[in-house]
Amino acid sequence: MNQPNKFIISGGGTGGHIFPAIAIANALKAKVENAEFLFIGAEGRMEMEKVPAAGYKIIGLPIRGFDRKNMLRNVKTLMLLAKSMYKAKKIVKDFAPNAVIGVGGYASGPTLKVASQLGIPVIVQEQNSFAGVTNKLLSDKAACFCVAYEGMERFFPKEKIILTGNPIRQDLQLDPKRKEEAYKFFNLDPAKKTLLVIGGSLGARTLNQSLLGHLETLAQSGIQVIWQAGKIYIENLRKESASSITKDIILTDFVARMDYAYAIADLVISRAGASSISELCLLGKPSILVPSPNVAEDHQTHNAMALVHKDAAVMIKDVDAKEQLVPAALKLIEDNLQLSQLATNCLKLAEKDSAARIADEILKRAK
Numbered sequence: 001m002n003q004p005n006k007f008i009i010s011g012g013g014t015g016g017h018i019f020p021a022i023a024i025a026n027a028l029k030a031k032v033e034n035a036e037f038l039f040i041g042a043e044g045r046m047e048m049e050k051v052p053a054a055g056y057k058i059i060g061l062p063i064r065g066f067d068r069k070n071m072l073r074n075v076k077t078l079m080l081l082a083k084s085m086y087k088a089k090k091i092v093k094d095f096a097p098n099a100v101i102g103v104g105g106y107a108s109g110p111t112l113k114v115a116s117q118l119g120i121p122v123i124v125q126e127q128n129s130f131a132g133v134t135n136k137l138l139s140d141k142a143a144c145f146c147v148a149y150e151g152m153e154r155f156f157p158k159e160k161i162i163l164t165g166n167p168i169r170q171d172l173q174l175d176p177k178r179k180e181e182a183y184k185f186f187n188l189d190p191a192k193k194t195l196l197v198i199g200g201s202l203g204a205r206t207l208n209q210s211l212l213g214h215l216e217t218l219a220q221s222g223i224q225v226i227w228q229a230g231k232i233y234i235e236n237l238r239k240e241s242a243s244s245i246t247k248d249i250i251l252t253d254f255v256a257r258m259d260y261a262y263a264i265a266d267l268v269i270s271r272a273g274a275s276s277i278s279e280l281c282l283l284g285k286p287s288i289l290v291p292s293p294n295v296a297e298d299h300q301t302h303n304a305m306a307l308v309h310k311d312a313a314v315m316i317k318d319v320d321a322k323e324q325l326v327p328a329a330l331k332l333i334e335d336n337l338q339l340s341q342l343a344t345n346c347l348k349l350a351e352k353d354s355a356a357r358i359a360d361e362i363l364k365r366a367k
């Protein structure tokens with residue numbers, strides 16, 4: 001019997017949906033000879049850039065989110081939704097995949113809906129402890145839901161849930177050679193401690209303001225910092241921080257080589273997005289988590305608390321960050337005992353081989 005080898009993967013919007021999608025494709029590629037992939041994303045969103053950079057083809061739908069405040073704008077949004085459904089149907093029919101995988105985000109709604117209408121098996125991967133709107137709407141259509149947290153039967157039928165963990169990019173694995181390369185890559189000093197600051201895939205205003213307010217202290221602390229500010233914040237931040245940025249502070253909009261950044265990080269300050277948390281656990285990185293208050297049902301606090309309860313991370317609330325974050329980080333990064341306890345405890349929470357396990361579930365259900 002021929003092995004299923006054609007897959008559509010749909011979703012995106014932020015790195016938290018896109019990178020798991022790429023990890024799933026890579027895992028399928030490792031298992032399936034002559035595998036063919038097509039990604040379906042939303043026009044103008046991050047996936048249209050990141051997916052081709054990972055070597056996969058993507059087509060964009062003209063879809064966008066509903067605006068709760070501006071009803072007039074939603075008339076246009078409805079028209080775009082109809083257009084997206086039509087376009088998705090044509091793409092799915094033409095490509096004729098053996099399975100369609102949804103990772104959350106606007107584009108996965110129409111794609112998964114038309115796939116299920118066409119009788120193609122649909123598999124959903126939900127990264128968070130709280131299900132996204134699109135994924136919830138698919139609860140009766142999908143063949144299974146690969147999830148990362150317990151208790152997801154609040155959102156999906158119990159018999160369809162499989163606890164796989166979040167698929168993490170394989171290229172993040174640490175090795176000593178990579179560490180050496182990483183110091184060179186960032187032009188940083190192996191003799192100094194390194195603090196990595198990551199505001200999720202888009203950057204985080206609160207983290208930026210917290211660092212900006214303590215820049216002098218940071219510059220004089222003797223540690224070095226990789227500071228990911230986010231595409232929308234970087235320009236202003238460069239202006240505001242110019243006089244205090246030393247060669248020990250690397251300010252960037254986005255870290256393309258997260259493998260290098262993690263490799264040399266003694267401590268990570270991070271938002272509590274699902275993939276960020278899974279990566280910190282898999283790599284055993286001590287962290288201070290500052291959950292975003294701007295996400296559905298405060299799910300980042302739930303994500304963070306799963307670690308805090310096991311003494312596997314420190315949490316600082318968004319409202320306290322400006323005052324407490326930098327002093328807490330400077331204290332923790334010098335406390336080798338606490339750093340190593342946090343590292344050991346978060347390693348215990350890692351779900352290994354998630355991408356390969358999800359690929360197996362997809363292959364079991366593909367037509």
Ligand SMILES: CC(=O)N[C@H]1[C@@H](OP(=O)(O)OP(=O)(O)OC[C@H]2O[C@@H](n3ccc(=O)[nH]c3=O)[C@H](O)[C@@H]2O)O[C@H](CO)[C@@H](O)[C@@H]1O
Pocket residue numbers: 014015016017019104127128198199200201202228253254255256258271272273274275276277279292294295299300
């Ligand atoms: C504000 C918002 O809506 N956040 C959501 C979004 O987060 P967000 O898109 O920030 O996603 P995650 O924290 O889950 O993942 C971020 C990913 O981007 C990568 N990365 C990040 C920064 C960088 O400079 N370079 C880089 O490669 C990280 O290594 C990681 O793989 O999706 C997540 C998964 O559904 C949710 O849990 C978050 O609540």
